[in-house]
Amino acid sequence: MRCKNYVLGGALALLSAAAMTASAADWIGTWGASPLPPTPAAGPRPGTPSFANQTIRQVVRVSAGGTRVRVRFTNEYGTKPLRIGAASIALADPTGAVADGATKPLLFSGQPTALIPPGAPLLSDPVDLAVPALSNLSISLYVPEDTGPCTCHQVGMQTGFVSDSGDFTAKTFTPKQTIQSRAFVSEVDVQSPRAAKVVVVLGDSISDGVGSTLDANRRWPDLLAQRLNASKSTAAWGVVNEGISGNRILNDGAGQSALARLDRDVLSVPGVAYVIIFEGVNDLGMSWGHPTGPAADFFKSLMPPNKATTEEMTAGYRQLIARLHARGIKVLGATIAPYEGAAYYSEEGEAIRQALNTWIRTDKAFDGVLDFDAALRDPAKPTQIAAPLHAGDHLHGSDAGYQAVARSINLALFK
Numbered sequence: 224m225r226c227k228n229y230v231l232g233g234a235l236a237l238l239s240a241a242a243m244t245a246s247a248a249d250w251i252g253t254w255g256a257s258p259l260p261p262t263p264a265a266g267p268r269p270g271t272p273s274f275a276n277q278t279i280r281q282v283v284r285v286s287a288g289g290t291r292v293r294v295r296f297t298n299e300y301g302t303k304p305l306r307i308g309a310a311s312i313a314l315a316d317p318t319g320a321v322a323d324g325a326t327k328p329l330l331f332s333g334q335p336t337a338l339i340p341p342g343a344p345l346l347s348d349p350v351d352l353a354v355p356a357l358s359n360l361s362i363s364l365y366v367p368e369d370t371g372p373c374t375c376h377q378v379g380m381q382t383g384f385v386s387d388s389g390d391f392t393a394k395t396f397t398p399k400q401t402i403q404s405r406a407f408v409s410e411v412d413v414q415s416p417r418a419a420k421v422v423v424v425l426g427d428s429i430s431d432g433v434g435s436t437l438d439a440n441r442r443w444p445d446l447l448a449q450r451l452n453a454s455k456s457t458a459a460w461g462v463v464n465e466g467i468s469g470n471r472i473l474n475d476g477a478g479q480s481a482l483a484r485l486d487r488d489v490l491s492v493p494g495v496a497y498v499i500i501f502e503g504v505n506d507l508g509m510s511w512g513h514p515t516g517p518a519a520d521f522f523k524s525l526m527p528p529n530k531a532t533t534e535e536m537t538a539g540y541r542q543l544i545a546r547l548h549a550r551g552i553k554v555l556g557a558t559i560a561p562y563e564g565a566a567y568y569s570e571e572g573e574a575i576r577q578a579l580n581t582w583i584r585t586d587k588a589f590d591g592v593l594d595f596d597a598a599l600r601d602p603a604k605p606t607q608i609a610a611p612l613h614a615g616d617h618l619h620g621s622d623a624g625y626q627a628v629a630r631s632i633n634l635a636l637f638k
Contacts, residue, residue, distance in 0.1 A: 250293075251494030252421045253285040253354075253413045255463035256379065256405040259478045260300040261372030271377075272402060275369040278386040279406050280396075281362050281379075282319040284440045286448035287421075287461035288356035289413025291349045294329060296364070297409040298339035299487075300374040305339040305407065307331070308367035311392040312350060315361040319382075326363075326393050327352060344409065354413050356452050356459075362408055363392040376405035378468045380432040380442065403437070410463070412493055419459035420496035422447070422637065423489050425481055425543070427502050429560065430466030434614025434621055441622045442466075446629035457637055463492050469525075471506045472539040476525045482542060490550060497637060498547055499593060500540065501557035504618070506531040507575055512567025522567055533578045537586075544588055555636060556589035558596035563606040564617030573606055591636040598631035599624055 261271035292312065298305035310329040313321040329347040331337035339345045354360065367390075383406065384398040424430050424444045432442030448462040465488040469477025478484065481502050489498055510530035514522035529535075540556065547554045558580040562568050580596055583589065599620065601609040608617060612624030620628060 249414045250412050251287055251289070251415055251419050251461045252410060252423070252463040252492040253287045253289070253461040254283045254411040255423075255465055255488075255492065256376035256409055257465045257467050257478060257484065257488045258297045258299045258374045258409050259377055259467065261375075262377070271372040271375055272404070272406070273370050273372050274366050274385065274406070276367055276388045277399070278363055278365045278389065278391040278396065279383060279402075280319075280386075280391075281383040281405060281408055282315055282381055283360050283362065283408075283411055284445065285354060285358055285360060285411060285413065286356065286452070286463070287413055287415060287419055287459055288354050288358065289415040290351070290353055291414040292352050292354050292360070293349045293412050294347045294362060294408060295344050295410035295412070296339060296347070296407050297344045297374045298407065299342055299344060299409075301339070301341045301371065303341055303371060305370060306366065306368050307337040307339065307364065309335055309365040309390050309392040310347065311363045312352065313361045314352070314354070315359040317359060319359065319361055321361050328393070349414065357449060360411065362411075364407055365390040365392050366407075373406045375407070376409070376467075378428065378431045378433060379403045379405045380435060380437055382438055410492070413461075415459055417459040419461065419494060420637075421461040421463055421492055421494040422451070422497045422499060423463045423465055423492050423495050424499045425485070425489055425502065426464075426466035426499070427470040427505055428466065428468035429504070429619055430464060430501055431468045432466070432625070433468055434616070434619030435625055436622055439622075441625055443620065443625040443628040446625060447632060450629060450632070450634060451637065454634055457634065460637070461494065463495075465489060469505055470502060471509065472502050472543075473506055473531055473535060474509070474527045476509070477505070482539060485543060485546060489547070495552060497553050497555060499555045499557060500543060501593070501595065503536060503559045503579060504562055504576070506536060507559070507572035508562065508565065508567030511569040511572035511575070513569055514567050516566070531575070533575050533582070536575070536579055537582055541588060553590040555591045555593055556583045557593040558583050560595050561600045561605065561607050562618050563604070566616075568617075591633075593632055595628050595631065598627045
């Protein structure tokens with residue numbers, strides 16, 4: 224009899240664990256922005272901002288919808304604790320405007336305030352809020368003390384609003400300034416009542432949306448989210464964009480390398496089932512480019528001591544794939560887009576790009592291939608992006624270019 228009780232107890236424990244796992248799996252990532260360390264001002268580029276006794280209001284366009292929501296705040300590059308005096312969330316219209324009475328407070332272990340240690344993220348408590356797919360959320364954060372240079376995502380491609388002194392998390396305010404970085408916010412999750420998965424994009428500035436229209440959500444991951452939402456089999460899926468402008472596979476510089484940030488930016492996202500890797504052009508440009516002009520010194524400061532080779536790059540891709548496969552995550556490899564005409568283009572880098580794209584297409588190391596090179600290149604000059612599809616710098620997409628990238632993705636890869 225005692226033995227039977229042990230068996231029954233063990234079975235109940237397993238059922239309880241399974242129920243907890245199922246509950247945890249309900250949370251999925253619906254939006255993201257990779258944290259970056261502060262940077263000083265350099266030429267026309269401003270330094271990372273600081274805030275004190277101010278409210279920061281930011282608008283994010285989610286991918287998947289859900290019945291509850293939580294926000295991941297970040298002080299991961301802070302050198303001192305970050306005090307949150309208050310925070311709130313609300314559904315917003317496309318301009319970021321919030322209806323009267325729609326704002327809900329965000330709590331932290333049941334309290335309206337929190338202290339985030341340096342080097343740490345912090346999840347808010349869940350909030351009951353019906354969030355439609357592809358809708359806008361307004362997130363407000365009041366910081367009562369001097370934050371020091373913020374843990375920000377520098378290229379937000381979305382206008383944020385900063386108040387004069389005071390807590391405006393529950394009311395409207397006239398902005399003292401606007402920003403286009405993501406300050407102290409790195410992820411939004413929703414609890415979905417439907418079976419859903421998440422696609423995480425591990426990328427650089429082309430995924431970050433440089434070249435697209437400000438405040439219009441025309442980055443190619445945004446457009447992929449729209450396509451997935453319109454398909455019956457993937458309508459509940461999330462897309463989390465972890466692109467960092469200037470990011471590389473092998474070397475730090477613009478944030479940590481893809482190899483270094485994989486655990487934080489990808490494996491920590493709830494519900495991740497697919498990862499699209501679209502990186503490599505910065506490794507080639509920073510290794511083999513011959514920059515001239517006003518930005519030459521900046522480019523030279525980022526050049527690695529060991530130049531990226533085909534062998535080192537494929538080894539880097541294989542490391543990412545192996546670590547993702549170990550978690551049961553499928554990995555889609557995107558070919559590197561053309562970049563002749565860009566400031567750091569070189570024939571040496573182009574030769575490696577061609578070799579890497581051949582490897583991506585034919586080696587079968589990835590679970591699937593997205594041919595962004597074919598989607599963007601000029602048929603008359605395949606080493607360049609077609610003129611209507613780049614933003615004028617021969618490197619980043621225009622709105623039309625990002626549309627072409629999103630349309631080129633075979634949705635049958637997502638099951």
